[in-house]
Amino acid sequence: MKTIREHLGAKLFLANLIVILVGILILVLTIQVTIPAAFNRHMGMMESTAMMGNGMGMGQGQGYGRTLFESFRASMFDALTYAVLASVVVALLVSLFLSRRIVAPVQNLADASLSLANGNYSERVQVDGSDEIAKLATRFNHMASQLEQVEAMRRQLIGDITHELRTPLTSIKGYMEGLVDGVVPANAETFNQIHHEADRLSRLVDDLQELSRVEAKAYSLDLRPVSVSTLVQTTLKRLSPQATAKRITLRSNLPADLEPVLVDEDRITQVLVNLTANAVQYTPEDGKVLISASQHGNEVYISVKDSGIGIPQEHLANIFTRFYRVDKSRSRNAGGGSGIGLTIVRHIVEAHGGRIWVESAGEGQGSTFTFSLNIAE
Ligand SMILES: Nc1ncnc2c1ncn2[C@@H]1O[C@H](COP(=O)(O)OP(=O)(O)OP(=O)(O)O)[C@@H](O)[C@H]1O
Ligand SMILES: [Mg+2]
Numbered sequence: 001m002k003t004i005r006e007h008l009g010a011k012l013f014l015a016n017l018i019v020i021l022v023g024i025l026i027l028v029l030t031i032q033v034t035i036p037a038a039f040n041r042h043m044g045m046m047e048s049t050a051m052m053g054n055g056m057g058m059g060q061g062q063g064y065g066r067t068l069f070e071s072f073r074a075s076m077f078d079a080l081t082y083a084v085l086a087s088v089v090v091a092l093l094v095s096l097f098l099s100r101r102i103v104a105p106v107q108n109l110a111d112a113s114l115s116l117a118n119g120n121y122s123e124r125v126q127v128d129g130s131d132e133i134a135k136l137a138t139r140f141n142h143m144a145s146q147l148e149q150v151e152a153m154r155r156q157l158i159g160d161i162t163h164e165l166r167t168p169l170t171s172i173k174g175y176m177e178g179l180v181d182g183v184v185p186a187n188a189e190t191f192n193q194i195h196h197e198a199d200r201l202s203r204l205v206d207d208l209q210e211l212s213r214v215e216a217k218a219y220s221l222d223l224r225p226v227s228v229s230t231l232v233q234t235t236l237k238r239l240s241p242q243a244t245a246k247r248i249t250l251r252s253n254l255p256a257d258l259e260p261v262l263v264d265e266d267r268i269t270q271v272l273v274n275l276t277a278n279a280v281q282y283t284p285e286d287g288k289v290l291i292s293a294s295q296h297g298n299e300v301y302i303s304v305k306d307s308g309i310g311i312p313q314e315h316l317a318n319i320f321t322r323f324y325r326v327d328k329s330r331s332r333n334a335g336g337g338s339g340i341g342l343t344i345v346r347h348i349v350e351a352h353g354g355r356i357w358v359e360s361a362g363e364g365q366g367s368t369f370t371f372s373l374n375i376a377e
Contacts, residue, residue: 008102008132015098023091030083038075046071105133109140121148160323164204164338168197207340211322214347221267221351225260225376228293228300235272235291242280243289250280252291261300262376263352271345275304275369278341282367283308298375299354305368311360319358320346349373 004010046067108125115123123144127137175194178184213219232252243250261268272291279289287307294301311319311326318324322343349356349371356371 006130011102011131015095015102018098019091019095022094023087026087026090027083030086031079034082035075035079038078039071042071042075042078105137109133109137112140112144116144116147121151157322161208164323165201168201168204171197172201204338207338207344211340211344214344214351217351221264223262223264223352226263226265226268227260228258228302229254231263231265231269231272231302232291232293234269235276238273239276239280242277246280246283246285246287248280248283248285249288250276250291251289254291254293255295258293258295258300259375261373263373267348268352268373271348271371272302272304274341274345275371278369279304279306279308279367281337282306295375296372298377299372300375301370301372303368303370305366307366310363310365311358311367312363313360316358316360320356345371 004014049067105125105128112123112125121144124141125137127134127141172194175184175190175197179186179190184190232254236250236252240250276289276291283289283306289304289306292303292305315324315326319326320342321339323339324342325337325339346356353374354372356369358367358369360367
């Protein structure tokens with residue numbers, strides 16, 4: 001039973017068998033039903049011809065014997081004709097019904113794929129049973145939901161980019177209109193504001209370009225053994241001005257016996273700088289940021305830990321999603337982050353075969369971002 005349910009071949013075989021058996025059954029039943037009547041009719045005809053034969057002076061025994069055999073043959077032929085006709089009709093009906101049942105899901109799939117191709121991404125087919133066609137239907141549904149997701153992401157992306165571009169543009173336009181109308185003073189502060197907004201726009205465009213490059217994997221990694229301490233030193237050097245400006249203690253803590261990691265130095269520096277810049281940005285004055293590393297088997301874990309504003313539990317899962325910000329107004333005021341940084345970081349780490357994750361005890365409790373890298377064998 002299980003084999004039949006799971007295999008289309010077994011179903012087709014069974015359908016053929018049913019058609020043959022039903023044909024035979026109808027044949028036998030019809031013969032049973034029609035033979036007595038046919039026999040009686042031909043026996044009656046035989047008796048009347050026998051009487052006629054006698055009258056014409058034929059040999060009695062010879063005439064009788066032939067007529068009996070012919071009557072038997074004729075009645076057999078009659079019964080068989082009816083039986084064959086009936087069984088062919090019934091077999092045709094049964095096979096029509098069975099093939100409709102087997103073909104119906106294929107037809108559904110054909111209709112659904114046409115509808116999907118026309119952009120109706122919510123299209124799904126009903127999955128009955130577990131044969132090959134049911135498996136095909138399940139996979140079709142999976143494909144449809146993937147396509148639906150991609151389409152939703154595409155819409156979301158366009159919406160996000162539009163929104164991100166509109167904010168600085170509106171601001172620049174506002175300043176310009178104010179200058180033309182003379183309601184905004186034409187002084188250094190105004191020009192600085194305009195410059196600041198234009199700067200945000202160009203940073204955003206650069207980030208978007210970088211994002212599309214890493215998402216499309218349109219870059220090559222120049223993998224070489226690099227010591228973790230080199231990576232960390234470069235990062236510390238690059239971010240100490242920002243940290244000093246906020247009186248944040250930026251330190252590192254690395255074990256002496258760490259093995260070198262196999263990475264593209266520029267790319268991983270970009271990751272570490274990004275994480276550390278976030279840590280500095282999202283930590284209030286007089287806070288602490290610590291970069292540390294440890295070896296686990298043939299991986300090195302690098303962590304950036306801060307004593308900053310932390311990340312509420314419900315945002316942790318989305319933090320690496322592009323354009324995702326915990327508090328949109330806060331990041332904008334605090335320097336205009338657009339929520340692309342961590343998405344780029346995750347792509348780069350994953351391109352190196354590593355993982356990245358974040359831990360935070362909650363708001364005001366600081367955060368720790370950790371990523372893994374393979375050591376150079
Ligand atoms: N160390 C951190 N502490 C607290 N929140 C953080 C930290 N790092 C990131 N976040 C949160 O995650 C969000 C996404 O970070 P991400 O770096 O991707 O974007 P961003 O810093 O807002 O902008 P940018 O694209 O310019 O980096 C931030 O807006 C912030 O809400
Ligand atoms: Mg950032």
